[in-house]
Amino acid sequence: MTIYAVGLDNDKTLLRFITTAMDAGADVSLVNLHAVAREGWRLMIPAAHGQSVVYGDGDSLTLDPAAGYYMRLVDLSPVLPEPASGAWRSMVTAFSAFLETVTGPVVNRPGSQAHNAAKPLHEWWLSQRGFQVPGALTSSDRTAIQAFLARHGQGIVKALSGMRGTAQIVTAESFDHFEPIQGPVHVQQYVSGYDVRVHAVGNDIHAEKIESDAVDYRDRGVASKHTATTIPDELAQRIVSASAEMGLAFTGWDFKVDAEGRFWCLEANPMPGYDVYDRRCGGNITRSIVEYLTP
């Protein structure tokens, strides 16, 4: 059974998926959005109600609605000039609708929950599903921010939206000159400990322990030690259930583990850039995705 890999041909995660899946014997076709955007295309909604065709560098590709789809849709419209910007937005809108209605398996199917892009809501949602989530405050009120930090000692300032920002450690004094016009900010209780990254594909769990002195081990130039690890069964089950409830077949979870061994959930990523983790675990994450997409 064919797997279509939909995304950008310069996306390291997509390329990692394609090469590792093909090494494992999967039949993978790249649907390169850069190439699709240059030529004619047609996508039917629902996908099974007609022929959907895209062109990639001159070759036509009729998309099988019963195939598996590994999707990394990227909206480049904000960085493109018109009319390319509008054309790209339309193409992404069309793919989102098409992939929601294909009859085969999709990683991840559009139409899933999107609250990772609204961190206060995301963290509250996770806490309601039994995850231990650090305390957090979102506000433009200096008094409220300083009172929260005085209670917790140290905090981490994070981006509220889904965009990745630089996490910083802050204290109440960090906000002595803060004005509401600079807000809102999202401050989360700082948890000291090591990191655990969990990738969940359906019921498969892949966990890695990361030890580092940095605030964010993913920052460039940070020294870190990575080892494969396991997580408690109850936590694994909670991750599988929450991912299914969000409508996500593939998720990347970030945890901090404190000195008492408690797992603090930081976030669940709906489109994990998992290539570096996959290299370290010998392609096991990709193999789980391939199994999910070729049942």
Added chain:
Amino acid sequence: METPSEQILIVDEADDVFSTMFEDYARRHGVTCRRCRLDEVARWVTIEQEGCAVSVTPRTSLLLRPLRSVDAASDEVLRWTWGEWFATVWSAACITSTPVINRPGPWGWANRAPFSAALTEWRANSSVESAEAFWRDLAPPEAEAMLHQDLSNWLPLDDPPPGASVRSRALPKCRGWEQVIVLGNEAFRVTSADLGGWEVESESIGTAARLGLDFATISWGIPADGAKPVLARVSAFPSFYECIPVWNDVAAALLRRLAP
């Protein structure tokens, strides 16, 4: 920092006629409203979470209206900042225990109502009467019998030009259209056409609920051959013009929910 004292905050754009008319209606009925932009509300909001407990202030009812996202051509900082405001207000409106219309859910500002007509029908009914094609320079079969819309501005197109991104759909020949404004379990019909035994109010309420919408305009095409009405359009943000024929009923119902 100033905290709004009005009973209802309307989060909108300055040129939203619906907001102007509703604010006026509410004032005449003794209820105070304040119209505000996304950035103002984002700065008023405080959300605090400890364990499973969460609090949101200010504790004011919210009427959420459609927002224009930041211009794609604007600079990166403004796009990032707009995202921060939006994430804050989306979170607060979803979590707060005060009345919110439409309360956004885990899917987003308009919940499960997408831009695709066929996908809307798919989500609402788990089936689709008529497929929809999204395309550019590769027209679907029998395109001449379809209705076309330009995806850049949603305007109808008679003959899509080369290079245009289009969505197209064949709809049955209709003898008319029915439009219903839904608010929770209340439905207000805009016409009084005879639809036989077909329950347009309950069908509209069910459709809105399945899309996660409390407040919506549900439009139906009434086929000329007497077949069952087809879902033609769903709007998560009814306009004033859609509501005109039933405005007093809709505004009164909104007020009952937002200022109980």
